[in-house]
Amino acid sequence: MSVPVPLDPPRRLVELEVDGRPVRVPEGSTILEACRSEGIETPTLCFLDTLTPVNVCRVCVVEVEGSRVLAPACSRRVEPGMKVRTDSDRVRTSRRMVLELLASSVDLSLASPDVGRWMRDYGAEPERYGPPAPAAEAGERDARRAGHHEEPVDGLAATVAQPVKVDNELYVRDYSRCILCYKCVEACGVEAQNTFAIAVAGRGFDARISTEFAVPLTESACVYCGNCIGVCPTGALMFKSEHDLRRQGNWDESRQRVVETICPYCGVGCHVELHVQDDEIVKVTSPLDHDITSGHLCIKGRFGYQFTQRRAPVGASPDPGGPPEHAG
Amino acid sequence: MVGLATVFGAGGGTSSYEEVENTDLVILWGSNARETHPIFFHHLLKGVRNGARLYVVDPRRTTSAQWADVWLGLDVGSDIALANAVAREIIHAGLHNTTFIDRATVGFEEYAASVERWTLEQGERVTGVPAEAIRDLAHAYARADRAILCWTLGITEHHNAVDNVLALINLGLLTGHVGRYGSGLSPLRGQNNVQGGGDMGAIPNKLPGFQDVVTDEDARRRFEAAWDCEIPDRYGWHVSAMFDAMERGELRALYVIGENPARSEADGGRATRLLQGLDCLIVQDIFLTQTGELADVVLPAAAAGAESEGTVTNSERRVQRVRRALDPPGNARDDIWILAQLARRLGRDWGEVTPRDAWDELRSLSPMHRGMSYERLEAMGGIQWPCPDEADPGTKFLHARLWEEDPERRGRPAPVSVVEFEPPVEELTPEFPIRLTTGRRLDAYNTGVQTELYASPLRRREALCLSPEDAERLGVSDGEVVRIASRRASLEAPVRIDRTLRPGLAFLSLHQPDEVQTNLLTIDATDPKSGTAEFKATAIRVERLAQVPVGGR
Amino acid sequence: MDLHPIDAEPTAGEREAVDLVLGPPESGWRGGEWRPEVDGHVAFGGRAERERRHLLLPALQALQERAGWITRGGLGYVCRRLAVPPAEAYGVASFYGLLSTEPRPPRVAHVCDDLACRTAGALELAAELERLVGPEGATESGSAWLRSPCLGRCERAPAALFEQSGADSYQWSVAPVTAEQVRAILAGEPWEGPAPSDGAPQTEDLGARAGLRLLRRVGLVDPGSLDDYRANGGYAALRRAVELGPEGVIREVKDSGLLGRGGAAFPTGVKWEAVARQPVRPHYVVCNADESEPGTFKDRVILENDPFSVVEALTIAGFATGAERGFVYLRGEYPLAHRRLVRAIEAAGARGFLGEDVMGEGFRFDIEVRRGAGAYIAGEETALFNSIEGRRPEPRNKPPFPVTHGLFGKPTGINNVETLVNVLEILRIGGPAFAGIGTPESTGTRLFCVSGCVQRPGVYEVECGTRLRDLLGLAGGVRAGHELRAILLGGAAGAFVGPDALDLELSFEMARSAGVTLGSGVVMVFDETVDLGDVVLRIARFFRDESCGQCVPCRVGTVRQEEALHRLAAGREIGSREQELRLLSEIAQVMRDASICGLGQTAASAVQSALQRFQLFDGRSS
Known part of the structure; x- marks a missing residue:
């Protein structure tokens, strides 16, 4: 007794040229999608399939014939007859420079391994901007005034380095790693959670992700859904569990397996991925490509698993204040 | 489950989450999905961003209600009165879907007669919701091309739970908001399975x-x-x-x-x-x-x-x-x-x-x-479900059969049920003047045995939430421990002043029974058809202790 | 929306200031009087609330003017009134230079130290202020002075903008200003202001005045009098527009060959036609009066002296494009222009030149004024839309273009002040006649902002194609006894030329072929007394300060550009001078090619032109 379900109306195909090759993709596709359909790798940082492109990192730029400037592949829609070049000198220079400028100002050491590979492929040399300036004091970057900055001194290169923010038991925020891709703001905001605990504040190089008046998360609107962490590409936002394991030197992805199951709480039925290391859940994510969650969870789904490993042995009362009990 | 099974033969929500993104109007009735079904609420917000209007019916102005175009803050347990007043307004304004009613339902005439006394003014008297807001809801729901009505335990944790559900299903039948993509009746299940x-x-x-x-x-x-x-x-x-x-x-x-x-x-x-x-x-x-x-x-x-x-x-x-x-x-x-x-x-x-x-x-x-x-x-x-064979993709929404022209395929018509309003079992009296209602908070679940084992930064000590007016009348301050008495038991708990409550309405969760054993207070008057108890409506009294306040957090 | 409230209350004054902008609170839920019997049972909001987001910036400005800064209680109240998340509102407030999210004293002086003012002693003035008042930003005295980018008073440099917060808040600028005057004003002492001037020297000379088209009423009419405006030809163009009908107006504008004067030189008629044809409704028209390009002040001269012309021209734009609502986005540093424009709009509305039935001709049009708050980027058209919408003024990617997706995502015609005022002239003399003025490709006249080391700085109106030499001649040439060294054309986003360029014809086509831009009409003159290296460093600082920070090439590129220039200036090159120049040129390339908007795309152009044209930072010059 299945019934017809409205499907997306069929889309027309658009023909364009990418690096001299003819490509046909559905109308409304982006250049990035066209490149992917041809197997052309395009570096991306601020792009994520589940979020509306904000096209701010500019590492995906391509050359579109007839266009004065380069175009972001992630958000520019294809047009019939468009001629796109993804590997011209102009494109390579811009991509190299974007990677170089970022790497000279942000700690990219926990970004995906792709980033390191792109840096090598494009020949990025972040060192040539000079030695990095000392890290800012805690809170100093949060207080910078729009439109005013200190003059550069001693040939040092400004960076966003600053102390890690740890103000609760579930998240840490290490903005020395923040490339301002806006993904966390989007995920906290209109694209998923709609809590708006964080936004971009300040401007220019002093722009930063912030709560209102830079209050700690515990005084903000944050509901600890962890969706910002789920989308962060550089490890600037991290579960405290992972942060602590990393600090102890015990984080080891090669020893981890991922099991997909269903969240045990409310009746929505969110798909969760349990990351298990040494028979312990160390992180919970959700698949981006499942339409119930699109990668997003709530606080219970994200952190509520801890009962499985803090469960007291049967026969004793549960003791929430005591040390974690491990299985086995 | 009983209500839907009675009317349609299958005890399941009719619609998919996806449809909430693509509908024109959503009613959340007795549901604080923002906190109790957060990821469903993501889908709902996509709908809102796509232009859907949202109406929330709840005694409290919950975090869900704060998203609403209109929040209707009815008195606890007056859901049937509100639903019947909405129905009467729809019928009197000529906005009921006569094609659907004729074709797919039985019992409309008796039903229409039974709601006749529920004028907007009568609705306002019984529910406390201004007549204009009731009218607005009725017209918006009936005029919407597609509309989804969702409910949760705010509807079912009452002594007349099944009648409550039937009253809502009636609205769907009256307007034909069931059996089509983007139109449906969806109870959100409180527990994972x-x-x-x-x-x-x-x-x-x-x-x-x-x-x-x-x-x-x-x-x-x-x-x-x-x-x-x-x-x-x-x-x-x-x-x-x-x-x-x-x-x-x-x-x-x-x-x-x-x-x-x-x-x-x-x-x-x-x-x-x-x-x-x-x-x-x-x-x-x-x-x-x-x-x-x-x-x-x-x-x-x-x-x-x-x-x-x-x-x-x-x-x-x-x-x-x-x-x-x-x-x-x-x-x-x-x-x-x-x-x-x-x-x-x-x-x-x-x-x-x-x-x-x-x-x-x-x-x-x-x-x-x-x-x-x-x-x-x-x-x-x-x-x-249903998915009868391995070639079947499954079923996004139920009861499309009701829209079939062929009576054979249309099958059993859906009964529109006469449901009468009955107030909560426990009346408010001078001795027990405050209505206690219960519910969940975002970071916790049921009696808290699982959720108390993670370090939620949102968790605060369980407290009796009171309106500022009641707190002032009682002379209690935020964090002060008070005695709460119902006709069955009494216990002590701190007070939290909560602007989302109006005078005479109080709230407790069930999540931290070791701190506040809420269910000692609640009444076990149960619905004869579903067996659900009236967790949502208890009469209590709050008394000041001669003690110094303690921290609320 | 389920807002997390800020745990602080507004003062009565803050509440009053916000309510003046937003009206009284609609319910107890929005900060009004709590009525349990109503508010306890019903609340309205949702879409209706979210649609008032465009009042966020005006509400924040009201707070700033009342308390001198955006307090937590004040921000919290605005958020509750408009259902804006506090983090977003803070993100908006912390973007703008004229808003402060930290305590600021009630009286503040913004002292310009930008390019033109530097040629008039701004640096010495600042040094003296440090001596007289204390260091920049110090608040011990109950007042403070801050360095500011260009205030748009370059013809009377050096300039300062004063803000007095409180119940009787007021902003005013003083130019030229001395350190002693700044001190006196900050101390609340009486002071003598400079004599008023309309900023357009041609209007003082009867002979020159006859040839003026855009400035024809400047200095002649009372800017506060609608009748005076009408007595001098005002509203004849709107009358003519109504006769022609929307298509007729667009045809005239197309025939005139008018190109946009904001810098991009797009044909205005084509733009209007594209908006008019969009099936999506509503349409909007926007007047971009956020001229913040250092060295630009022409729009200010029109707005201060002939505000009705802008009102009339925007009304015509609305009529032609099918818009019933228009916005003027005026830069926050122009308090006098703001007062005069608001008064003009009120007067026009009172006399039926705006409103439900404009001139009894059966069409509706209204204008709202929005003030900027100290952000150069807000003059970029899509950033400007975001600013009006109550969001951070970050530019949007284009395409889509404003003609299809503009203000509030709807088809929008956006033009700057000078472009719009040209339309009055087109309707006065007809499109074909207008096309006969200037050069075939650059029709009409243009306003140039001549400043720096010239005898008579000011706004000059000349026919397109006039030679640079002749324009400088109108301004009396270089200061007596000095020699021309360089001219900055088009502002910080433009390019330097040398004395060899004096024969350049000031038209779009000749500028293009010479590899320069006329931009917003800046012609800033530097003689041999000016340290060009210092000017270049100031430009680099300007772009670093004004980058919105959204895209990587501009956010980091403007920093690295400034750092490299400082290394050159200090003689601490990494590697060689050539290496640094190569680095600068690669930074310039990625900013030009890969930035989202015009700011990043031009953030290196003046710097690069200076490095190429003059031997800077080599120990020999300056």
Whole structure:
């Protein structure tokens, strides 16, 4: 007794040229999608399939014939007859420079391994901007005034380095790693959670992700859904569990397996991925490509698993204040 | 589940989450989905961003209500009055869908007559909601091209739960907002597998697949043949009826799997007394719960979400695979293993039963699950029932048949039910002047046995939420400990001043029974049809203690 | 939306200031009087609330003016009134230079130290202020002075903008200003202001005045009098527009060959036609009066002296494009222009030149004024839309273009002040006649902002194609006894030329072929007394300060550009001078090619042109 379900109306195909090759993709596709359909790798940082492109990192730029400037592949829609070049000198220079400028100002050491590979492929040399300036004091970057900055001194290169923010038991925020891709703001905001605990504040190089008046998360609107962490590409936002394991030197992805199951709480039925290391859940994510969650969870789904490993042995009362009990 | 099953024959929400993104209007009635179903609320917000209007009906101005174009803050338990007033307004404005009513429903005339006295003014008098807002809701819902009506425990945790649900279903039938993409009636299930439990026959009147144990004799025979046993041709007891049977001494032994009735039942004092009086209490759970503490035998079980294999069904009828990520601790065992061992000791050797064996047996007996092989469930990320064969993609929304022109295909018409408003069992009196209602908070779940084990930065000490006006009248300040008394019990709890409450309305959660055992206060007046207790409406009195305030956090 | 409230209350004054902008609170839920019997049972909000987001910036400005800064209680109240999340509102407030999210004293002086003012002693003025008042930003005295980018008073440099917060808040600028005057004003002492001037020297000379088209009423009419405006030809163009009908107006504008004067030189008629043809409704028209390009002040001269012309021209734009609502986005540093424009709009509305039935001709049009708050980027058209919408003024990617997806995502015609005022002239003399003025490709006249080391700085109106030499001649040439060294054309986003360029014809086509831009009409003259290296460093600082920070090439590129220039200036090159120049040129390339908007795309152009044209930072010059 299945019934017809409205499907997306069929889309027309658009023909364009990418690096001299003819490509046909559905109308409304982006250049990035066209490149992917041809197997052309395009570096991306601020792009994520589940979020509306904000096209701010500019590492995906391509050359579109007839266009004065380069175009972001992630958000520019294809047009019939468009001629796109993804590997011209102009494109390579811009991509190299974007990677170089970022790497000279942000700690990219926990970004995906792709980033390191792109840096090598494009020949990025972040060192040539000079030695990095000392890290800012805690809170100093949060207080910078729009439109005013200190003059550069001693040939040092400004960076966003600053102390890690740890103000609760579930998240840490290490903005020395923040490339301002806006993904966390989007995920906290209109694209998923709609809590708006964080936004971009300040401007220019002093722009930063912030709560209102830079209050700690515990005084903000944050509901600890962890969706910002789920989308962060550089490890600037991290579960405290992972942060602590990393600090102890015990984080080891090669020893981890991922099991997909269903969240045990409310009746929505969110798909969760349990990351298990040494028979312990160390992180919970959700698949981006499942339409119930699109990668997003709530606080219970994200952190509520801890009962499985803090469960007291049967026969004793549960003791929430005591040390974690491990299985086995 | 009972209400939908009565009207449509199947106890499941009619719509998919996706449809909420693509509808024109959503009503959340007695649901604080923002906190209780956060990821469903994501879909709803996509709908709002796509232009859908949102109406929220709730005594409290919850975080969900704050998103609404209109919040209708009715008095606790006046849902039927509001629904009937909405219905009368729709009918009087000529906005009811006569084509749908003629074709797909029965009982409209009687229904229309029964709501006639529910003028907007009468609605306002009984519910407290301004007539203009009731009118606005009626017109918006009836005029919307597509509309989805969702509800949760705010509707069902009442002594007249099924009538409440029927009153809402009536509105869907009146306007034809059911059986089409983007139009539907969706109860959001409070627990991860409530829907699955119903699907599997863990309700007193149905075999797996919503096959009636009494009226569907064929089904019963099939199960008897498959299980090689005789199935009683009468309905069983729901939980509240069980407690009544304990009270009468008819029920002497109880086997509790994954429930904590000593804390979760209304009038917890009575529940504990009755559990203690049993000849035999067996508790199977992942924790030694307060109920387990009373048990003769405790069977430690594996946790469903992470330590065992199987399936669950969600609020959009999607059957989903659950997988094992961890070994259960100590001697804890999988539920199926425990049941099989029990069966063996009771004289039936089922051998090694795997979750998949159990599932395949179900598929052979429940037509609506037949097409859901494990392979398909995994490949498709879950399948929505009904799915009668392996070529079927599953069903996004139910009851499209009601729109068929051919009466044959249209099938049994849906009855529009006459439902009469009845106030909550406990009246407010000068002695108990405040209405206590209960609910959940975002970071916690049920009686908190699982959620208290993670360090939620949102968690605060459980407190009685009171309106600023009541707090002022009582002379209590935020954080001050007060005595709360109902007709059954009294206990102490700190106060939290909460602007989302109006004078005369108070709120407690059930999440931290070790701090505040809310269910000692609640009334166990239950709905005769569903067995749900009236957790949402208790009459209380709040008294000041002669003590210094303590911190609220 | 389920807002997390800020745990602080507004003062009565803050509440009053916000309510003046937003109206009284609609319910107890929005900060009004709590009525349990109503508010306890019903609340309205949702879409209706979210649609008032465009009042966020005006509400924040009201707070700033009342309390001197955006307090937590004040921000919290605005958020509750408009259902804006506090983090977003803070993100908006902390973007703008004229808003402060930290305590600021009630009286503040913004002292310009930008390019033109530097040629008039701004640095010496600042040094003296440090001596007289204390260091920049110090608040001990109950007042403070801050360095500011260009205040748009370059013809009377050096300039300062004063803000007095409180119940009787007021902003005013003083130019030229001395350190002693700044001190006196900050101390609340009486002071003598400079004599008023309209900023357009041609208007003082009867002979020159006859040839003026855009400035024809400047200095002649009372800017506060609608009748005076009408007595001098005002509203004849709107009358003519109504006769022609929307298509007729667009045809005239197309025939005139008018190109946009904001810098991009797009044909105005084509733009209007594209908006008019969009089936999506509503349409909007926006007047971009956020001229913040250092060295630009022409729009200010029109707005201060002939505000009705802008009102009339925007009304015509609305009529032609089918818009019933228009916005003027005026830069926050122009308090006098703001007062005069608001008064003009009120007067026009009172006399039926705006409103439900404009001139009794059956069409509706209204204008709202929005003030900027100290952000150069807000002059970029899509950033400007975001600013009006109550969001951070970050530019949007184009395409889509404003003609299809503009203000509030709807088809929008956006033009700057000078472009719009040209339309009055087109309708006065007809499109074909207008096309006969100037050069075939650059029709009409243009306003140039001549400043720096010239005898008579000011706004000059000349026919397109006039030679640079002749324009400088109108301004009396280089200061007596000095010699021309360099001219900055087009502002900070433009390019430097040398004395060899004096024969350049000031038209779009000749500028393009010479590899320069006329931009917003800046012609800033530097003689041999000016340290060009210092000017280049100031430009680099400007772009670093004004980058919105959204895209990587501009956010980091402007920093690295400034750092490299400082290394050159200090003689601490990494590697060689050539290496640094190569680095600068690669930074320039990625900013030009890969930035989202015009700011990043031009953030290196003046710097690069200076490095190429003059031997800077080599120890020999300056």
